[in-house]
Amino acid sequence: MHHTDPHMQACIDTCLSCYQTCLGMSTGHCLEVGGEHATPDHIKLMLACSETCRATAHVMIIGSRHHKHLCAECADICADCASECERIGDMDACVQACRACAERCRQMAA
Numbered sequence: 001m002h003h004t005d006p007h008m009q010a011c012i013d014t015c016l017s018c019y020q021t022c023l024g025m026s027t028g029h030c031l032e033v034g035g036e037h038a039t040p041d042h043i044k045l046m047l048a049c050s051e052t053c054r055a056t057a058h059v060m061i062i063g064s065r066h067h068k069h070l071c072a073e074c075a076d077i078c079a080d081c082a083s084e085c086e087r088i089g090d091m092d093a094c095v096q097a098c099r100a101c102a103e104r105c106r107q108m109a110a
Contacts, residue, residue: 008060011071011104015057018078018101022050025085025094036088046094049081053101060108072109078102 004012026046030037056074060067082098085091 004060004063008067008108011108012057012060014101014104015053015060015074018097019050019053019057021093021097022046022053022081025091026050029091033090037090042084042088045077045081045084049077049098052077056105068109071105075102075105075109078105 023046026043030043030046036042052070052074056067056070059070078098078101082095082102085094085098
């Protein structure tokens with residue numbers, strides 16, 4: 001097992017937290033609430049966000065040199081997801097998780 005520096009580990013943890021939050025909220029909260037929360041575009045964005053976060057964490061965990069590319073994309077998708085969840089409302093956990101992940105991933109991509 002390779003050594004993961006503390007900054008990368010923090011990014012991994014933040015990505016995995018965002019993955020869990022977005023996946024859980026999209027398949028639980030949004031589908032249960034319905035309406036604008038359950039539109040195909042919103043659910044697709046949340047699922048894309050969660051999967052990108054999971055994949056980004058995975059690439060960092062295995063120590064791939066490609067993590068910076070995924071971190072940059074993850075930051076963009078998380079920022080989009082945070083904005084959309086904030087616009088729809090009643091999704092504070094998702095907004096906070098996505099913003100935190102976007103910030104950490106931007107730092108890792110730099």
